[in-house]
Each structure stands twice: as structure tokens, then as C-alpha cells.
Amino acid sequence: MECTAVFRFLLIGCLSLWGISAQAQVQILTSIKPLQLIAAAIQDGQGKPQVLLPPGASPHYFVLRPSDAKRLDKADLFYWIGPDLENFLPRLLKQRSQLSVAVQSLPELHLQYFGDDHQHADAHADPHEHDVIAHDHAHQPGTVDTHLWLLPHNAAVIAQRISADLSERDPAHAKLYAANLHAFTQRLEHLDQQLKAQLEPLQDKSFFVFHEAFNYFEHAYGLQHAGVFALSGELQPGAKHVHQMRTRLQQAGPSCVFSEPPIQPRLAHTLADGLPVTLAELDALGATVAVSSKGYEQLLENLALQFSACLSAL
Numbered sequence: 001m002e003c004t005a006v007f008r009f010l011l012i013g014c015l016s017l018w019g020i021s022a023q024a025q026v027q028i029l030t031s032i033k034p035l036q037l038i039a040a041a042i043q044d045g046q047g048k049p050q051v052l053l054p055p056g057a058s059p060h061y062f063v064l065r066p067s068d069a070k071r072l073d074k075a076d077l078f079y080w081i082g083p084d085l086e087n088f089l090p091r092l093l094k095q096r097s098q099l100s101v102a103v104q105s106l107p108e109l110h111l112q113y114f115g116d117d118h119q120h121a122d123a124h125a126d127p128h129e130h131d132v133i134a135h136d137h138a139h140q141p142g143t144v145d146t147h148l149w150l151l152p153h154n155a156a157v158i159a160q161r162i163s164a165d166l167s168e169r170d171p172a173h174a175k176l177y178a179a180n181l182h183a184f185t186q187r188l189e190h191l192d193q194q195l196k197a198q199l200e201p202l203q204d205k206s207f208f209v210f211h212e213a214f215n216y217f218e219h220a221y222g223l224q225h226a227g228v229f230a231l232s233g234e235l236q237p238g239a240k241h242v243h244q245m246r247t248r249l250q251q252a253g254p255s256c257v258f259s260e261p262p263i264q265p266r267l268a269h270t271l272a273d274g275l276p277v278t279l280a281e282l283d284a285l286g287a288t289v290a291v292s293s294k295g296y297e298q299l300l301e302n303l304a305l306q307f308s309a310c311l312s313a314l
Contacts, residue, residue: 029075034149037295041184042162044293085146112145151216152188205311206255213284256310258282280310
């Protein structure tokens with residue numbers, strides 16, 4: 001009887017310890033997938049972060065469901081870009097008792113602002129025409145460019161904050177988080193050099209985008225879009241606007257026009273018809289990237305390959 005009682009006591013003790021260990025795993029939630037991929041690199045070995053927005057959803061226009069609000073409420077740590085991107089979140093985050101971090105406010109981040117970087121893209125173009133199509137009018141000049149995750153330096157800054165938060169929340173695994181952070185930053189430094197070498201031959205190639213989402217990546221690797229064919233949803237622009245766009249493409253000569261998955265604007269084929277233009281895609285959110293410790297690097301590698309595949313053929 002004594003042996004049986006001791007066995008039961010040990011068994012209950014082991015199960016209790018297992019339960020405490022399982023409960024200690026920090027529940028991370030991020031607003032968008034790129035942040036999930038960065039968090040996955042740091043939490044590797046002690047859980048898997050979750051993401052709020054489903055694949056293909058735009059952080060500019062997302063509407064939370066009641067089930068999403070519950071997930072947000074239950075998460076131990078929540079990371080989002082900030083009110084300049086996910087403007088549906090501030091009201092809900094006021095109700096959270098757990099930590100929420102708007103990463104655009106991190107002090108060591110390198111931020112860019114929409115403005116005059118591309119004003120000089122074509123000095124010979126008509127100035128009124130250039131004003132129509134040179135900028136994404138959803139992003140007003142002077143406002144922060146929130147696609148900040150596309151710069152490796154910024155990913156490292158975000159990862160450092162996540163590592164610190166995890167270590168404070170789960171000090172038993174602080175060494176693991178620190179080691180994961182070190183490995184991640186080392187891989188980013190190597191990848192940064194690799195991408196510079198890969199994209200350097202493409203710096204004089206002409207391309208246009210439908211969404212001004214890639215400035216951080218472009219500036220990091222010497223690329224520069226010649227214009228932005230900004231659209232409002234699926235609304236088709238007027239005949240005059242289309243004519244201006246096609247004129248700009250004719251002036252540019254052989255070029256790429258990049259849209260973002262999962263939807264290619266109907267206008268793309270109209271613009272490219274009969275011109276030396278190649279239609280292609282750039283995925284800033286990593287929709288097809290598996291969530292793993294090296295998922296963020298895969299997002300950047302995929303983006304570089306998407307640029308290279310089109311621009312190197314011009």
C-alpha cells in the first residue's frame with residue numbers, strides 16, 4: 001500500500017510539473033505574418049507564435065471578427081506595426097490587460113516617410129502626369145511608411161524586443177531566447193550581404209508597382225520604382241488616367257509591372273497590352289512562407305527572387 005501511495009504521489013507531482021511547464025509557454029500573437037515570422041525565429045523551441053490576419057487580408061482594411069477579438073484578448077504578448085497601418089486595432093487594444101507593442105515606436109528602428117524620394121524618377125515626363133502616377137495616393141507625403149519589416153535592420157530591432165519580452169515573461173528560457181536572437185541576427189547579416197550581391201546588377205532596371213509597399217527593400221538594395229499605378233480597390237481609373245499610365249510605360253521602355261498576390265489588378269493587362277512590359281508579382285507579406293525559425297529570411301529571399309526573375313530578363 002505504501003509503495004502504491006508513493007507512486008501515486010510521484011505521478012501526481014510529475015503531472016503537476018508537466019502542467020506548469022506547458023502553461024509557462026508564452027502565447028504570442030502578431031497582427032501580420034511578417035511579424036509572426038520574426039517572432040518564430042526567437043520563440044523557436046518554446047512554442048509557435050500565431051497571427052491575427054488571415055492570408056491575403058489587407059492590414060489597411062481588415063475587420064475583426066468576434067473570434068479574432070477573443071484571440072487578441074487571450075494572448076500574453078501582442079505585436080503590431082502601429083496605428084498608421086492597422087488602424088482597426090487601437091480601440092480594441094485599450095481593453096487588453098496584457099502587453100501590446102506597436103513596433104513602429106521602437107527607438108532604434110529606421111523609419112522612412114512617404115515623400116520626395118521618387119519625385120525625380122522621370123525628369124522628362126509631364127509634371128502633372130507624373131503627379132498622377134508617381135505615388136501611391138493611399139500613402140500621403142510625410143506619413144510614415146509602415147512596411148518597415150522589409151528592412152533587415154528593422155527585423156533585428158523587433159526581434160531584440162521580442163527576445164527581451166519573452167525573457168521577462170519566461171526567465172527559465174531566457175538563455176534560449178538570447179541564443180535564438182544571436183543566431184537570427186547573424187543570419188540576417190549574412191543574408192543582407194547575399195541580397196546586395198544578387199540585386200546589384202539590377203539597379204538600373206525599370207519597374208512599376210501597384211502599391212508603394214517596397215521602399216525599405218528597394219532602398220536597402222539599390223532598386224527604385226519608376227512609378228506607382230495606385231488604385232482604389234477594384235475601381236477602374238478613367239480613360240485619361242489609363243492613357244497617362246500607358247504613356248509612362250512607353251517612355252520607360254522594357255520594364256516590369258509588379259502587383260501583389262492574391263489578386264492581379266484587371267488594369268495590369270490593359271496597361272501591358274502591346275508594350276514591352278512583363279507582369280509579375282511581389283509578395284511583401286510572405287503568404288506562402290512556412291512559419292519557422294527561418295521563415296523571415298525566406299520572405300526576403302523570395303522577394304529578391306521575384307525581383308530578379310523579372311528584372312534580369314529585361
